[in-house]
Amino acid sequence: MRMRVSVIGTGYLGSVHAAGMAELGYSVVGIDPDADKIAALSAGSAPIFEPGLDELLMRHLRSGSLRFSSDVEDAAGADVHFVCVGTPQLSDGLGADLTDIHAAIDSLAPLLDRPSLVVGKSTVPVGTAHQLSDKLARRAPAGADAELAWNPEFLREGRAIEDTLRPDRLVFGVNSERAEKILRELYGTAIAGGTPVVVTDLATSELVKVSANAFLATKISFINAIAEVAEVSGADITSLADALGYDDRIGRKFLNAGVGFGGGCLPKDLRAFMARAGELGVADALTLLGEVDAINLRQRERVVELAQRLAGGSMIGRRVAVLGAAFKPHSDDVRDSPALTIAGQLHLQGADVAVFDPQAMEKARVIYPTLEYADSVVDACTGAHVVLLLTEWPEFRELDPAELGDVVAARVVVDGRNCLDGNAWRAAGWTYRGLGRR
Numbered sequence: 001m002r003m004r005v006s007v008i009g010t011g012y013l014g015s016v017h018a019a020g021m022a023e024l025g026y027s028v029v030g031i032d033p034d035a036d037k038i039a040a041l042s043a044g045s046a047p048i049f050e051p052g053l054d055e056l057l058m059r060h061l062r063s064g065s066l067r068f069s070s071d072v073e074d075a076a077g078a079d080v081h082f083v084c085v086g087t088p089q090l091s092d093g094l095g096a097d098l099t100d101i102h103a104a105i106d107s108l109a110p111l112l113d114r115p116s117l118v119v120g121k122s123t124v125p126v127g128t129a130h131q132l133s134d135k136l137a138r139r140a141p142a143g144a145d146a147e148l149a150w151n152p153e154f155l156r157e158g159r160a161i162e163d164t165l166r167p168d169r170l171v172f173g174v175n176s177e178r179a180e181k182i183l184r185e186l187y188g189t190a191i192a193g194g195t196p197v198v199v200t201d202l203a204t205s206e207l208v209k210v211s212a213n214a215f216l217a218t219k220i221s222f223i224n225a226i227a228e229v230a231e232v233s234g235a236d237i238t239s240l241a242d243a244l245g246y247d248d249r250i251g252r253k254f255l256n257a258g259v260g261f262g263g264g265c266l267p268k269d270l271r272a273f274m275a276r277a278g279e280l281g282v283a284d285a286l287t288l289l290g291e292v293d294a295i296n297l298r299q300r301e302r303v304v305e306l307a308q309r310l311a312g313g314s315m316i317g318r319r320v321a322v323l324g325a326a327f328k329p330h331s332d333d334v335r336d337s338p339a340l341t342i343a344g345q346l347h348l349q350g351a352d353v354a355v356f357d358p359q360a361m362e363k364a365r366v367i368y369p370t371l372e373y374a375d376s377v378v379d380a381c382t383g384a385h386v387v388l389l390l391t392e393w394p395e396f397r398e399l400d401p402a403e404l405g406d407v408v409a410a411r412v413v414v415d416g417r418n419c420l421d422g423n424a425w426r427a428a429g430w431t432y433r434g435l436g437r438r
């Protein structure tokens with residue numbers, strides 16, 4: 001009989017994971033208390049923008065291998081339960097809020113009356129899985145037969161389906177050979193396709209995840225720090241990154257300088273990692289990450305200051321076009337988005353800010369309701385004194401500077417992602433400013 005899988009929490013991670021597990025041939029139920037989300041998913045229309053997700057949902061809803069429910073009791077029949085609930089930043093700005101993950105285990109445990117595996121995928125501070133494992137053993141009617149494993153997720157938004165079906169690596173944090181065997185069977189397709197597997201303990205698996213995100217964040221802040229120096233030296237950060245990247249030991253990926261990292265993962269995971277190190281008495285070990293965070297936030301301030309300078313000193317009575325609201329292209333996720341932070345700051349300083357994003361308008365409106373949301377790039381730029389490109393959507397890269405020049409009040413562009421051809425924009429009469437570029 002094919003394995004039955006439940007996915008607890010169907011947000012950015014869980015919705016893709018549920019559809020991915022159905023694609024791998026399992027019988028899947030996705031559980032989430034958010035009734036609107038469940039209604040949308042059940043209709044085959046994901047509440048998030050993720051390329052290919054609607055098609056995958058529709059295919060497996062139709063075949064009957066995928067369903068969604070807001071009642072956790074519907075997870076009772078599954079053999080494996082993936083926990084994908086949110087672990088957002090606490091309101092004090094430091095540690096991770098583990099309320100939802102404890103609530104998820106509390107609601108699931110009483111349903112586990114036969115051998116089953118609960119697999120944590122959420123990103124958690126090291127030590128959390130051990131606590132949840134104890135809780136499960138105490139509360140599940142099956143006792144030790146209801147076991148916990150940790151299988152951190154490394155998917156990138158915008159490429160989430162590919163990353164789910166063909167991950168770079170799999171990490172299994174397990175307490176038993178039985179748990180390892182079940183996970184190997186579940187991911188058999190990827191393993192047969194060559195995906196390497198690291199089998200380890202719970203604590204290592206939790207730490208792998210936060211270390212991976214901390215390393216990626218460090219790479220981005222490193223290049224952004226160098227970009228500040230390049231800018232005042234007349235050097236060019238993009239050529240510099242290309243030259244660094246040819247060294248295999250360094251690699252070109254994650255060396256794109258600009259307004260820095262945002263989203264629902266890198267910033268909050270970095271801060272939660274530092275907070276956990278503090279609780280463990282080794283805060284000094286991670287002081288580097290405090291600097292990574294500070295460098296990252298400084299990039300947003302640098303763009304605000306640059307826009308002010310280019311607008312003549314004051315933002316009052318100035319119109320600014322912000323191209324991009326999502327934290328990265330091919331996503332509608334606006335959590336901790338550099339583009340929206342910058343737009344919000346300029347608005348507070350009196351600018352008339354018009355935002356356009358191909359996918360993230362609806363979600364942006366919820367958190368910044370007072371900004372103007374334009375229907376197109378041209379609408380946003382009409383009458384603008386400064387154009388800020390802050391998310392590198394392909395359609396923004398391909399803009400024609402001559403055509404856009406006809407609608408703006410002043411031909412001034414800040415390329416916050418260093419993705420435009422500065423020479424072409426200058427040739428069309430624009431004042432072009434990249435970050436870390438001549």
Ligand SMILES: NC(=O)c1ccc[n+]([C@@H]2O[C@H](COP(=O)([O-])OP(=O)(O)OC[C@H]3O[C@@H](n4cnc5c(N)ncnc54)[C@H](O)[C@@H]3O)[C@@H](O)[C@H]2O)c1
Nearest residue numbers: 009010011012013032034085086087100103104122123153
């Ligand atoms: N977004 C990503 O690309 C990504 C990638 C890897 C890891 N992660 C990690 O995965 C976790 C989820 O992230 P996300 O971006 O999907 O968050 P999200 O906010 O989009 O989704 C979380 C979902 O959990 C649901 N939920 C809350 N309490 C619940 C409960 N008790 N039972 C069932 N569902 C519940 C919420 O309603 C929400 O739909 C986080 O720990 C995150 O760090 C995310």
Ligand SMILES: O=c1ccn([C@@H]2O[C@H](COP(=O)(O)OP(=O)(O)O[C@H]3O[C@H](CO)[C@@H](O)[C@H](O)[C@H]3O)[C@@H](O)[C@H]2O)c(=O)[nH]1
Nearest residue numbers: 153154155156157220254255256260261262263265327328
């Ligand atoms: O050279 C670069 C690369 C990325 N970014 C920015 O960094 C942020 C994060 O990008 P990315 O890592 O591609 O997006 P996420 O979907 O948030 O994925 C990260 O966070 C996920 C959740 O933990 C992990 O699963 C992924 O492995 C990890 O890459 C975005 O704002 C990007 O614009 C840069 O500024 N420069």
